[in-house]
Amino acid sequence: MSAHYDAWQEGDFIVNVSEPKPLPVPPDFPVVWDLPEDQMLFWEIDGVHAAGPTPLLVQYFANFLSNGFVQAAKDYQMPVSWKKKFIHHYEYTAMLPSVPLEQMEAQTMRALDEFGAAMPTLKQDWEQKYLPEIQDCLAFWESFNLAEAKMPALLDHFEATLKRYERLWHIHFLIVFPMYVSMSQFDELYQDLFGEENALDAYKLLQGFDNKTLESDRALWTLSQQALKNATLKTLIEIHQPTQLMAALKQQPEALAFLNDFNGFLDQYGQRANMWGLNEVSWIEDPAPPLQTLKEYVLEPPVDPTLEMRRLAQQRDEAIAKAQAKLQGYPQPVQDEFNALLAIAQSASVLSEDHGFWIDFRCNYKVRCVIMELARRFAEAGVIETPQNIFHLSLEQIRQTAQRGPVSGKPLEQAEKALFETCAAMTPPPALGSLPPGPPPQDPISRTFAKFFGVPVNQEPPTPEAKSILGHPGSAGTVRGPARVILSLQDAHKLKEGDILVTPTTAPPWTPLFATAAAVVTDAGGVLCHCAVVAREYGIPAVVGTRHATAIFKDGQLLEVNGNTGRVDIV
Amino acid sequence: MKILWLKDSLCSKQALTGGKAANLSLLAKNYPIPPGFCITTAAFEAAQTAGLDLDHLSLTRDDFPQDLYDQIAGAYQKLDETCGTNPLRVAVRSSAADEDGDQASFAGQHETYLNVLGIEALAVSILRCWASAFSEQAMAYRRSQGYQMERIHIGVLVQQMVPADVSLVLFSANPLNHNPNQMVINASWGLGESVVSGSVTPDVYVLDKSSRLDKSSTTILEKTISHKTEMTIQTDQGTQSVKVPRMLQQRACLDDDQVKQVAELGKALETEMGWPVDIECAFYSNQLYLLQCRPITTLGKKGILS
Numbered sequence: 023m024s025a026h027y028d029a030w031q032e033g034d035f036i037v038n039v040s041e042p043k044p045l046p047v048p049p050d051f052p053v054v055w056d057l058p059e060d061q062m063l064f065w066e067i068d069g070v071h072a073a074g075p076t077p078l079l080v081q082y083f084a085n086f087l088s089n090g091f092v093q094a095a096k097d098y099q100m101p102v103s104w105k106k107k108f109i110h111h112y113e114y115t116a117m118l119p120s121v122p123l124e125q126m127e128a129q130t131m132r133a134l135d136e137f138g139a140a141m142p143t144l145k146q147d148w149e150q151k152y153l154p155e156i157q158d159c160l161a162f163w164e165s166f167n168l169a170e171a172k173m174p175a176l177l178d179h180f181e182a183t184l185k186r187y188e189r190l191w192h193i194h195f196l197i198v199f200p201m202y203v204s205m206s207q208f209d210e211l212y213q214d215l216f217g218e219e220n221a222l223d224a225y226k227l228l229q230g231f232d233n234k235t236l237e238s239d240r241a242l243w244t245l246s247q248q249a250l251k252n253a254t255l256k257t258l259i260e261i262h263q264p265t266q267l268m269a270a271l272k273q274q275p276e277a278l279a280f281l282n283d284f285n286g287f288l289d290q291y292g293q294r295a296n297m298w299g300l301n302e303v304s305w306i307e308d309p310a311p312p313l314q315t316l317k318e319y320v321l322e323p324p325v326d327p328t329l330e331m332r333r334l335a336q337q338r339d340e341a342i343a344k345a346q347a348k349l350q351g352y353p354q355p356v357q358d359e360f361n362a363l364l365a366i367a368q369s370a371s372v373l374s375e376d377h378g379f380w381i382d383f384r385c386n387y388k389v390r391c392v393i394m395e396l397a398r399r400f401a402e403a404g405v406i407e408t409p410q411n412i413f414h415l416s417l418e419q420i421r422q423t424a425q426r427g428p429v430s431g432k433p434l435e436q437a438e439k440a441l442f443e444t445c446a447a448m449t450p451p452p453a454l455g456s457l458p459p460g461p462p463p464q465d466p467i468s469r470t471f472a473k474f475f476g477v478p479v480n481q482e483p484p485t486p487e488a489k490s491i492l493g494h495p496g497s498a499g500t501v502r503g504p505a506r507v508i509l510s511l512q513d514a515h516k517l518k519e520g521d522i523l524v525t526p527t528t529a530p531p532w533t534p535l536f537a538t539a540a541a542v543v544t545d546a547g548g549v550l551c552h553c554a555v556v557a558r559e560y561g562i563p564a565v566v567g568t569r570h571a572t573a574i575f576k577d578g579q580l581l582e583v584n585g586n587t588g589r590v591d592i593v
Numbered sequence: 594m595k596i597l598w599l600k601d602s603l604c605s606k607q608a609l610t611g612g613k614a615a616n617l618s619l620l621a622k623n624y625p626i627p628p629g630f631c632i633t634t635a636a637f638e639a640a641q642t643a644g645l646d647l648d649h650l651s652l653t654r655d656d657f658p659q660d661l662y663d664q665i666a667g668a669y670q671k672l673d674e675t676c677g678t679n680p681l682r683v684a685v686r687s688s689a690a691d692e693d694g695d696q697a698s699f700a701g702q703h704e705t706y707l708n709v710l711g712i713e714a715l716a717v718s719i720l721r722c723w724a725s726a727f728s729e730q731a732m733a734y735r736r737s738q739g740y741q742m743e744r745i746h747i748g749v750l751v752q753q754m755v756p757a758d759v760s761l762v763l764f765s766a767n768p769l770n771h772n773p774n775q776m777v778i779n780a781s782w783g784l785g786e787s788v789v790s791g792s793v794t795p796d797v798y799v800l801d802k803s804s805r806l807d808k809s810s811t812t813i814l815e816k817t818i819s820h821k822t823e824m825t826i827q828t829d830q831g832t833q834s835v836k837v838p839r840m841l842q843q844r845a846c847l848d849d850d851q852v853k854q855v856a857e858l859g860k861a862l863e864t865e866m867g868w869p870v871d872i873e874c875a876f877y878s879n880q881l882y883l884l885q886c887r888p889i890t891t892l893g894k895k896g897i898l899s
Contacts, residue, residue: 351708359840359841
């Protein structure tokens with residue numbers, strides 16, 4: 023969605039063009055444009071959320087998500103909307119104006135009015151309107167007995183699930199638009215009032231509040247403390263691979279209470295998968311990732327997260343008092359605006375994690391359960407080879423199979439799965455289509471998107487021999503440590519206490535690693551992205567949106583991460 | 594009479610307190626004017642007689658005759674008690690006997706010191722106000738307007754500081770098209786300096802005042818919300834010009850009710866004074882304060898409009 027900003031990035035460096043300029047198409051990634059106007063748009067891979075190619079069924083569900091974006095953008099009269107396109111199974115997004123260019127400014131003002139009206143009640147609307155609706159959806163899924171439902175009932179349930187899924191993403195964007203705009207506006211108000219010397223000062227005033235991500239991580243830490251108190255348990259965890267740990271715990275009578283508590287943890291927080299996407303396996307289904315973190319926590323116990331939160335809260339209160347004292351001589355409307363926006367942005371920064379806990383993970387998990395019940399039956403009937411392969415079917419194939427039963431003798435997903443695997447071997451270019459002309463849009467809404475997705479910062483593409491790299495300041499502080507490049511959570515065990523976590527992006531389930539890492543460096547994102555938000559709550563330095571960190575840094579290289587300036591050096 | 598309080602009948606004698614203070618004193622009974630006192634032209638003369646040398650100021654209490662300094666300190670103390678704000682911050686403005694007349698406004702010719710805190714700072718501000726009347730700029734203005742150059746009668750007005758949220762200037766007749774049935778309001782964020790000095794393009798309201806006197810009758814004819822980039826704010830001691838946060842730059846700094854409230858004040862003052870007025874006022878905590886009231890000089894002799 024940083025489309026307009028990335029217009030200044032051709033390949034890797036920033037350029038400015040006077041008219042739409044077609045981007046080169048790699049020979050091994052041919053593109054056929056169904057609509058000629060689509061070729062004029064700037065299509066980009068969303069590095070914050072994307073992880074490889076998207077299976078066919080997940081593409082359908084992504085369209086429901088997209089509809090939610092478009093609908094909420096309309097509701098808030100936003101001057102921009104987006105389009106999604108899957109090219110060789112890779113998801114590309116283009117931002118496009120929703121009104122003629124000469125009306126953009128007036129439309130932006132209207133949208134800001136809409137956001138201004140929505141922001142003061144954001145927290146209240148979440149608690150009293152949206153969360154109850156989300157919980158109603160969860161109750162709907164909870165009350166349906168998937169295993170025992172007859173196929174027609176299960177198919178009806180599946181269709182009802184799709185409707186709810188679409189509505190949930192509408193809610194998602196109704197929340198996140200004013201949420202991120204309020205954080206961005208607070209950031210800008212703070213910089214206007216107190217200067218731009220330290221890009222992250224404003225965010226100090228928002229830190230130290232509890233949220234669902236921290237709560238989940240703290241629950242895991244509490245479990246590790248419990249394990250440390252029992253020598254048998256401790257040894258069990260230390261000597262077993264996370265994948266075998268569950269079985270080992272079940273055989274040890276002394277571990278019974280702990281096992282109960284761990285299952286309680288999974289009930290509460292195990293709906294997370296390692297990344298976004300319905301094809302991602304949840305922790306409930308495979309608890310190896312939290313067990314891996316648990317093991318790390320037992321081997322090298324991190325500090326009590328509650329103390330860290332208290333420290334951050336104290337820093338926050340001091341920073342607020344200091345800011346308010348500086349504003350004493352300012353007109354009351356300025357002070358009022360500051361205080362009102364501060365309160366909204368504080369709730370927003372909590373919501374920026376909590377909405378994901380409820381919608382992106384809890385609801386997604388329930389939808390996945392519905393899909394996986396169909397998958398189980400299809401696999402049993404020989405329609406597909408394995409349950410997980412259901413993600414290579416289309417919605418129509420699922421409907422038809424559910425209605426009429428298996429039609430052909432051979433597994434339905436074979437051709438699509440083969441295609442998917444071919445695509446997985448391809449390297450998608452970061453952008454396709456055309457560079458849009460003109461200077462980057464300078465309005466508060468575009469700036470908000472830019473702060474979430476990150477604008478390119480490197481003037482020239484770094485060479486493989488580069489000794490330093492620039493990104494966005496994500497979380498304050500400077501620290502040195504060995505680089506640890508982690509491309510997926512499966513490699514999490516490589517990360518040791520004091521390492522610099524270097525990664526393409528982080529989803530919420532990655533955050534327990536933040537207790538182990540000395541700092542985090544990402545390829546994607548900006549100061550408002552999830553990774554930066556949580557790094558601030560862990561009080562570790564973060565540089566985000568470097569675009570190239572995972573390509574340039576090698577395991578074990580000693581890095582200095584400066585979260586204030588957004589610079590990472592090899593020392 | 595070295596010190597006169599606003600509302601005292603003597604305080605409204607222009608020869609004693611200067612045009613600015615005299616006008617305000619006259620209006621102080623019925624209009625929302627911050628409390629204050631005036632160091633009279635007589636006090637200035639007595640100080641000069643006693644040896645005040647404006648060319649060689651030490652900018653301490655030693656520049657003052659002892660008794661005058663004590664009286665100023667006493668008045669400041671009394672104003673502090675009246676206002677009940679501790680510590681008392683004041684605005685210090687020069688008020689020349691021949692200024693704020695219908696011929697020439699002297700606007701901006703004489704110094705104003707805002708947010709003055711403590712008796713020592715007050716004393717320095719008074720000395721500077723006196724000296725400003727003799728500045729090259731002020732003298733040139735006097736010469737150009739045909740005022741006398743020999744004896745300059747200067748008073749100094751000391752008032753409780755209004756930490757303005759929004760500052761305004763109102764002309765009860767349109768100074769641009771000379772239409773007596775229109776009023777014009779300029780408004781901007783913060784203290785008055787940026788509006789008065791013209792360093793900011795203010796929000797502009799043009800109002801129709803021809804209709805009846807009831808409050809709802811004032812019609813806003815034109816409303817121009819400007820891009821207000823600067824504002825003057827209070828610092829610990831004094832003022833400072835700062836950037837207006839982007840979010841507030843294009844926001845109207847008055848709502849329509851406030852505009853009408855100012856318009857009513859303008860109408861009432863024009864009726865009271867008998868001439869079209871040029872007023873400075875300010876909103877602080879939703880209260881409107883009148884800071885200055887003088888004839889609109891650019892319209893010519895007062896008879897022309899009536």
